[in-house]
Amino acid sequence: MNKFKIVPLSQAYAQRIRQTMKDDFGHQVTEKVASGAGPCRVSLKPFVKGVDKRMVFTHSPFAIDNTYNQPGPVFINSENVEEYSDIHRFPPEIKANKKSFPLTLIGYNKNQQMAFTQLVGDADVDELIVAIFDTHPEVEYLHARNAEACCYICQIERFN
Numbered sequence: 001m002n003k004f005k006i007v008p009l010s011q012a013y014a015q016r017i018r019q020t021m022k023d024d025f026g027h028q029v030t031e032k033v034a035s036g037a038g039p040c041r042v043s044l045k046p047f048v049k050g051v052d053k054r055m056v057f058t059h060s061p062f063a064i065d066n067t068y069n070q071p072g073p074v075f076i077n078s079e080n081v082e083e084y085s086d087i088h089r090f091p092p093e094i095k096a097n098k099k100s101f102p103l104t105l106i107g108y109n110k111n112q113q114m115a116f117t118q119l120v121g122d123a124d125v126d127e128l129i130v131a132i133f134d135t136h137p138e139v140e141y142l143h144a145r146n147a148e149a150c151c152y153i154c155q156i157e158r159f160n
Contacts, residue, residue, distance in 0.1 A: 002159050003130045003160075004129050004156050004158060005087040006156055007156070008042050011080065011082075018080075023059065029055050030055065030057070031078055036049065037097070037100045039093070042081055045084075046094070053077070053079070054076065054077060054078060055075065056074070059152065061155060070152070072150065084154075090129065095124075098122070102120070102148050103145070103146070104118065105117070105125075105129065105132060107136060108142075109140055119147055141157045
């Protein structure tokens with residue numbers, strides 16, 4: 001039974017960023033050859049260093065303007081890519097590479113206030129997501145973030 005769904009940045013949002021070359025904060029988007037693994041926040045696949053062209057811009061994953069907005073840099077492929085579609089499991093290429101993608105899960109309540117945080121470490125991230133949703137009813141959704149860089153990767157929503 002599926003208990004959660006992964007929500008990447010949408011293709012439509014990424015296309016708007018590519019067309020305007022401005023983020024929602026008015027900053028100029030930067031485009032460069034990938035110097036790190038990323039991942040792309042649309043496909044949720046790692047970049048191939050030295051090969052893939054990626055764009056970096058400021059993004060806030062929140063709808064409500066408050067102190068937890070945590071805007072920060074995110075990457076997308078410069079070219080159109082398919083949106084992550086295996087939404088009932090955490091992206092396997094990120095999950096399998098704990099060295100490049102150390103993860104933190106941060107839970108938010110219905111008022112977009114931080115209610116929970118957990119380093120994933122050696123745990124199975126899919127199992128941890130289910131356990132968090134099962135034991136923390138106040139958590140409406142989670143954000144997966146890089147535990148070292150603190151940058152946003154994707155949103156994880158309850159699925160019933």
